Amino acid sequence: MKKLIKCAGRRCLRMSWVFLSVMVFSGLFSPPVFGNNIRVDGKTHVVGFSGDTAIIEVYLRWDNSWRDDFNWDAAWVFFKYKKRGLENPWQHAYLGSSGHVLSPAAGNEDGGYAYMVGTNSGKVNGLYVMREGISEGNVSVRLQAKWPLKGTGLTKSDFGEALNEIYVAVHAIEMVYVPYGAYYLGDAYSNKSFAVGGTDAVVIDTEAAMTLSAKDGMSNVSLSASYPKGYAGFYIMKYETSQEQYAEFLNSLTLAQQKARVANNDFANMKRGDYVFGNLHTPNCRNGIVFIEQRQANTPAVFGNNLNPANDLFSVDDGQTLACNYMSIEDMIAYCSWSGLRPMSELEYEKACRRFYPQEPDQGEYAWNTNSGINRLSGLSDLNYRGDQREQALSYLKNVNSGTSNSINGPVRCG
Known part of the structure; x- marks a missing residue:
């Protein structure tokens, strides 16, 4: 994850x-x-x-x-x-x-x-x-x-x-x-981690109202009974929102809503294949969502995928299954509202990453084991089947896409 x-x-x-x-x-x-x-x-x-x-x-x-x-x-x-x-x-x-x-x-x-x-x-x-x-x-x-x-x-x-x-x-x-069940929140070791008395990890075993304390001078946080704490069972998206999913979202909005959810929104003067994020004429940061047409003035536009401009829209390598970037918090909230979902809480995120209770968290542990287990992708040359649903690292040892240098400038396939 x-x-x-x-x-x-x-x-x-x-x-x-x-x-x-x-x-x-x-x-x-x-x-x-x-x-x-x-x-x-x-x-x-x-x-x-x-x-x-x-x-x-x-x-x-x-x-x-x-x-x-x-x-x-x-x-x-x-x-x-x-x-x-x-x-x-x-x-x-x-x-x-x-x-x-x-x-x-x-x-x-x-x-x-x-x-x-x-x-x-x-x-x-x-x-x-x-x-x-x-x-x-x-x-x-x-x-x-x-x-x-x-x-x-x-x-x-x-x-x-x-x-x-x-x-x-x-x-x-x-x-x-x-599934529902107790879990440890924080490791009582990391900077500003939630902790009891500054020394013990917090056990979350209820959805009732509670007050949480943390290390390193952090103020207490009071949570109401309605705030999702992760103890109850919940569903979570298996993967990131894909560019195909975001384009489908755009295609079901009103014109005003569409203009609020993309950066390049002068639809009356845009041409088929123009990109809605970044540079108008070239895919930026591996985002291939494009404007297709606006059939009549003052009516919603139509969007599609064209990460590879060398072929037609909706080809197999046009980035449909790549994670969608250029998204703001407002975009997330709008997508939630449209799909009948809601953002997960910080506590739910940690519950999803943690091992089963009562296994106590290790000091500074990562959800994917340890920091030494990270092996970053260094560029597009590390990928096979670029842009299509089979996209994967050439080496199974490459397991993370992050970093600011010697990395891929953009997202990879969801999951």
Whole structure:
């Protein structure tokens, strides 16, 4: 797991990647594998109705899925919809609390599937799709999600006889469930580490309100009962937000929202293939998100991926699965709001990195073992399959992309 790097404004940050956590449920991460390539097969569409509830069908697949005795991976699946017409905005589709149907599809490996609903303020923002029993393999699953139309202003007749008058889009993000349980916060050794009496690591074994103290003259910190402390179970993004995911996010915003989320936003005077971050005509810091078109004045623009300008947009090496950089804190919050997620707390981040309680943290320990285990990538020549979903270090010993010199000027493939 990579360290979370803070963002300040829109800079070319090498690791300006965002991990997110979401709604809490009672209940370690996956073994080392490549990025799991979550994909939707075919066209997502409404296939029928049950009363005033629309049934959305989607075929979803991803690689290297697992479930064991402690935790599992999952896909966070959520939907957007819009009426035909460039002027009509995309809106979030709030799902039913039950009745969703999952069934293995062609290419599925080892087992069936279950779901959890993700709720906020009484609304179901999306579903976590996961393995039903202890198993592992590649996922290929058909989901039929129930979408109540009550409160949307839509009726069955709005969809037309062919059920294609309302556009429906699905988005999926790979997640990992971090189980509930106690953990040590801080190591009581590192500078300004949380500690009890300055000498003992803090045990977090409740979600109740608490006051934390730290070493080296740091002021006490009081946390309310509602602040996520990591003791309860939670989901966290398995990987960084990819450039493909960020482009999909941009493509479902209003024009004003789009202009706030990219640096180069004079869409009326931009040409197909112009880059929205950094230099207008050349990929900067391995960010390949480009402007495609604005079909009419004062309507949203369309974005895509073109990290390699020598070939057409959306080619296999156009950086779709590279982590997205140039992201500000405001971008993160907007992406959270759009996807039905929230930022994880500092305590949740530490819980996700820590070993099982009651194993005490070593002094100055790293989540990836020790600092001597870091072997940085030194440049693009260290990478094979540059820019596509297979991108990886030529040497398995290269395990970190960081540093300010003799390094890659930009992010690498998610995960």
